Amino acid sequence: MAPPGPECRLVPHVPDHLSSSQAVAQQAFLRGLSRGECYQAEAPTLWDVTFRTAVAQAELEDRERPGAYHRIAFEPAADMEEKTGSYASVYIETTRPELLPACVALVAHPDDERYQHLFGTHVRTPLFGVEVPVVAHHLASPDKGSGIAMICTFGDVTDVTWWRELRLPTRPVLGWDGRLLAEAPEGITSPEGVAAYGELAGLTVFSAQQRVVEMLREAGVLDGEPKPTQHPVKFFEKGDKPLEIVTTRQWYIRNGGTDRALNDALVARGSELDFEPDFMRVRYENWVRGLTGDWLISRQRFFGVPIPVWYPVLADGSPDYDHPIVPSEDALPVDPSVDVAPGFDASQRDVPGGFTGEKDIMDTWATSSLTPQIVCGWRDNPGLFAATFPMDLRPQGQDIIRTWLFSSVVRSHQEHGTLPWKHAAISGWILDPDRKKMSKSKGNVVTPMGLLETHGSDAVRYWAAAARLGTDAAFDEGQMKIGRRLAMKVLNASKFVLGATGIATVAAESLEEGLRATAHVTTSAPVTEPLDRAMLAALADVVDTATAALSAYDHTRALEVAETLFWTFCDDYLELVKTRAYDGAAPGEAIDPFAPCSPGAASARATLTLALHTFLRLFAPVLPFATEEVWSWFQEGSVHRASWPDSARVRAVAGEDTPGAPLLAAAGEALSVLRKVKSEAKVSQRTEIASIDLLVPEAKVAWVRAAEADLRAAGRVSAMQIVDASLALEPGVDGLAPEDGSNDEIADPTVMRTENARLAE
RNA sequence: GGGCCCUUAGCUCAGUUGGUUAGAGCACUGCGUUUACACCGCAGGUGUCGUCGGUUCGAGUCCGGCAGGGCCCA
Numbered sequence: 001m002a003p004p005g006p007e008c009r010l011v012p013h014v015p016d017h018l019s020s021s022q023a024v025a026q027q028a029f030l031r032g033l034s035r036g037e038c039y040q041a042e043a044p045t046l047w048d049v050t051f052r053t054a055v056a057q058a059e060l061e062d063r064e065r066p067g068a069y070h071r072i073a074f075e076p077a078a079d080m081e082e083k084t085g086s087y088a089s090v091y092i093e094t095t096r097p098e099l100l101p102a103c104v105a106l107v108a109h110p111d112d113e114r115y116q117h118l119f120g121t122h123v124r125t126p127l128f129g130v131e132v133p134v135v136a137h138h139l140a141s142p143d144k145g146s147g148i149a150m151i152c153t154f155g156d157v158t159d160v161t162w163w164r165e166l167r168l169p170t171r172p173v174l175g176w177d178g179r180l181l182a183e184a185p186e187g188i189t190s191p192e193g194v195a196a197y198g199e200l201a202g203l204t205v206f207s208a209q210q211r212v213v214e215m216l217r218e219a220g221v222l223d224g225e226p227k228p229t230q231h232p233v234k235f236f237e238k239g240d241k242p243l244e245i246v247t248t249r250q251w252y253i254r255n256g257g258t259d260r261a262l263n264d265a266l267v268a269r270g271s272e273l274d275f276e277p278d279f280m281r282v283r284y285e286n287w288v289r290g291l292t293g294d295w296l297i298s299r300q301r302f303f304g305v306p307i308p309v310w311y312p313v314l315a316d317g318s319p320d321y322d323h324p325i326v327p328s329e330d331a332l333p334v335d336p337s338v339d340v341a342p343g344f345d346a347s348q349r350d351v352p353g354g355f356t357g358e359k360d361i362m363d364t365w366a367t368s369s370l371t372p373q374i375v376c377g378w379r380d381n382p383g384l385f386a387a388t389f390p391m392d393l394r395p396q397g398q399d400i401i402r403t404w405l406f407s408s409v410v411r412s413h414q415e416h417g418t419l420p421w422k423h424a425a426i427s428g429w430i431l432d433p434d435r436k437k438m439s440k441s442k443g444n445v446v447t448p449m450g451l452l453e454t455h456g457s458d459a460v461r462y463w464a465a466a467a468r469l470g471t472d473a474a475f476d477e478g479q480m481k482i483g484r485r486l487a488m489k490v491l492n493a494s495k496f497v498l499g500a501t502g503i504a505t506v507a508a509e510s511l512e513e514g515l516r517a518t519a520h521v522t523t524s525a526p527v528t529e530p531l532d533r534a535m536l537a538a539l540a541d542v543v544d545t546a547t548a549a550l551s552a553y554d555h556t557r558a559l560e561v562a563e564t565l566f567w568t569f570c571d572d573y574l575e576l577v578k579t580r581a582y583d584g585a586a587p588g589e590a591i592d593p594f595a596p597c598s599p600g601a602a603s604a605r606a607t608l609t610l611a612l613h614t615f616l617r618l619f620a621p622v623l624p625f626a627t628e629e630v631w632s633w634f635q636e637g638s639v640h641r642a643s644w645p646d647s648a649r650v651r652a653v654a655g656e657d658t659p660g661a662p663l664l665a666a667a668g669e670a671l672s673v674l675r676k677v678k679s680e681a682k683v684s685q686r687t688e689i690a691s692i693d694l695l696v697p698e699a700k701v702a703w704v705r706a707a708e709a710d711l712r713a714a715g716r717v718s719a720m721q722i723v724d725a726s727l728a729l730e731p732g733v734d735g736l737a738p739e740d741g742s743n744d745e746i747a748d749p750t751v752m753r754t755e756n757a758r759l760a761e
Numbered sequence: 762g763g764g765c766c767c768u769u770a771g772c773u774c775a776g777u778u779g780g781u782u783a784g785a786g787c788a789c790u791g792c793g794u795u796u797a798c799a800c801c802g803c804a805g806g807u808g809u810c811g812u813c814g815g816u817u818c819g820a821g822u823c824c825g826g827c828a829g830g831g832c833c834c835a
Contacts (some may be wrong), residue, residue, distance in 0.1 A: 151798075282765055286834050466774085470766080472831075476773060480789055488800055496797030564785080571802080578796075675817040679792060679804040686795055
């Protein structure tokens, strides 16, 4: 008995690229059909009574539901009485008494001494008077209830296992509408049994349960009152009524759920795949190893990719499901409810001797599992396919390892004998601010639109980019504010760089001039100043680190190192070279990038420009809008199509053996202590320092000296003495007594500090 | 019941093969308005690295037990 399909099908207009994905889905189905991987079977099927469609194992979830154990007496049949010499009833406990008419056996654990002598004998079902055997199976739990249970067709998935493995008869009572069938199942033959069933026919599961309990109570076979319990019940993940198991004809794809060799092969495919992070592999293996049936792909829904087959209609008007008619691959996509089966004409639809179209559609994952084939042009672009398949990377969430990832592996394994991609980058959940999983029912879902409006796209993306693969990310607006600050900083620092180099002056006229100016600034003079070379050397190292991190799927580390250096670039380097780069230009004065300037200014300008060009490309994946905006000010095309920074070119400009980060850090530290003098004196950073002694750890002296001029300019220092701190262990060793007394003890010579600061009035 | 991940500053998290005094941002406090930036800058304090034990010259890091949190599967 097939469930009814829709009487007419709504056929939406489908754009070409979608019809091509439909064709791919149908072609893969037909290939599978010809190889025997796709097949149809009349079998117990997980069924959602609300949506009236079959559901696959991957779409199930357990939910705790209240229920009650009903203790019911089964009378012994003649063979049991004879064997035991007793008329004692057998008591079972069940949470689903309404399935009593579907009972086909009682089952206990083979080692359970209480029931061993009963195995092979029979009992009679109460109310319905059907003789059913007592059987043994290891899945029966001796410690649950009375240790013996009734097997019904079908109350749950364990019933299906018992039914299949013990080869029990089928006595279905549930229809696809969630009501008990009109006719009593085979086996109920006695007038009393048929009458009892008549009381239940057409009732919902809920009402049938109430009626059965009344009848059992009246018959005196309900032992005591039902005992309330909580137990896990299978639900369709999108449904709100428990799933039932209904016997229907459905289409399946072999996925290792019924075939050990295929299961092993798919586990082996999983071990070939590079999971990022690696522990996600366990989820895949658990899932594949735990499969209990093939992948059910047919759905009784309206919208979806049609299963591309027709069936001959027999003389009695019924479809001949055993001989499906298939289209040729070049006719795809087809809709069998509209298109005519090959070899027939339209007048022969649904008439004896004619054909009928399959009404079912495919599970959405039956198409999604083919995204690599769709994208790589498997069906219509062999050249592209050869060049791009298998793909490199599947990025996806951890919750769909069992669906999207696994089903893609299944399809690729069957069709191509390979993995669909080499790497799988698995992300975690986005949790609410209290680290709870977001769900509609809890009402803690945050949708992105408001966030994008409040913080900007770059800021939201920055927050998302801070989540490491495989790690859940708590939703954090604070992090978005930081992202926004970074994006603003990129805009402002870029404005400064393009202003101080003069590129902005001519780029405002035309982009060609901007490009010419950029080339001129970065190539017309060498980068000579040690601080500039250090900046570029540090940047080259960061490019290397970020590149390696991205190659290892550690995008957060790539961002982190770029971000850290960028703040140093803004807070220290820009401040240090600002004066030098301006080269005497007055505030507000437009700088001509082509005019001659001092070598120090040329060095700074080349460095600023090269650093900006590099930082923009490092940040482009995370701050796509801010970087693109700046790029448009002085570069052509899109930053997102620009090449990834090349550390070798940056390092070549920096020069061989240039001290990078350490020199930059030492200069930054020196700037910091100069600022501290003013901060502690509670005066403006603009205040002049008339004279100061800078005590520098021995190892850093040369680096600080190399940046001395820039330090004096940035710190507004008139006279500065740079002293090796290890030679100044005694206060006043340089001949001047400390004025404020704060350094009047032996200081740590490894810490940079100042002495004898004299601020201008 | 089987398995996986997590536990580090008030908060969010780094901490790479074990190796100086465990870091960052936020928040907090104070100061500052500068030739890119107030959606700003500078300076400052903040830790029993869940807990107990083990390995080691040395453990946030490796091993085991326990507790708490989260997840997958049955």
